[in-house]
Amino acid sequence: MAGIGVVGGTFDPIHIGHLRSAWEVADALLLNALQFVPSSVPVHRQQPVASAEQRLEMVRLSVQQVPNWSVNDSEVCRGGPSYMIDTLTQLRAQVGADVPIWLLLGTDAFEGFVRWHRWQDILQLGNLAVMVRAGVPPVGCVETQRLLLGLHLSASANVGQVQLVPVTALGISATQIRQEVSEGHSPHFLVMPAVCQYIQQQGLYQRNS
Ligand code: ATP
Numbered sequence: 001m002a003g004i005g006v007v008g009g010t011f012d013p014i015h016i017g018h019l020r021s022a023w024e025v026a027d028a029l030l031l032n033a034l035q036f037v038p039s040s041v042p043v044h045r046q047q048p049v050a051s052a053e054q055r056l057e058m059v060r061l062s063v064q065q066v067p068n069w070s071v072n073d074s075e076v077c078r079g080g081p082s083y084m085i086d087t088l089t090q091l092r093a094q095v096g097a098d099v100p101i102w103l104l105l106g107t108d109a110f111e112g113f114v115r116w117h118r119w120q121d122i123l124q125l126g127n128l129a130v131m132v133r134a135g136v137p138p139v140g141c142v143e144t145q146r147l148l149l150g151l152h153l154s155a156s157a158n159v160g161q162v163q164l165v166p167v168t169a170l171g172i173s174a175t176q177i178r179q180e181v182s183e184g185h186s187p188h189f190l191v192m193p194a195v196c197q198y199i200q201q202q203g204l205y206q207r208n209s
Contacts (some may be wrong), residue, residue: 013055013191016192040081056071107138132164
């Protein structure tokens, strides 16, 4: 088995930037499965606008047509603050020791990685794939990389590796989408069509919602 990719995020909402970059990393690292993990109560940022159930549903709608992609609801089911260490511990117990697990992170997330809860233990459970957007030099990552190198991690194929993976730069953010919807614009082509419909049906992100 080539490996499982894990993409954590608030996904408020999940958009094409998340999906395309995950696709490119899966392609580059020959991952044969991808799990998207919406956080329950994110600990490193402001709280989401959509409920956990709504964000979970938008991820489900986005991945349902893609073979071997799935939504992992463990953080939402656990409730409370979402820590990636708990999610990876659970996943490692499910898949066993022999399967490489790759945690996919944007450069922004990687820069703050060493402030994550039990970040050193995360590197004992899996590898990091840092998504570097074309034309955006990962200057802020240098310090984190230096720190990780200093750890002299005992890297095997399955844990402790850090790989920078170039991805297409799609300048889309969930913040921009929420803003556009609140101003009465459609998020068409920024999110999957089913998500666009869902946002409309649920009245999500509208100024008066
Ligand atoms: P927000 O604007 O609400 O902060 P976001 O669009 O950045 O949200 P998150 O759910 O916070 O999305 O991000 C989850 C992960 O996806 C992060 O690691 C982030 O770096 C990455 N990411 C976000 N937008 C993109 C994009 N356009 N291309 C590639 N990766 C992205």
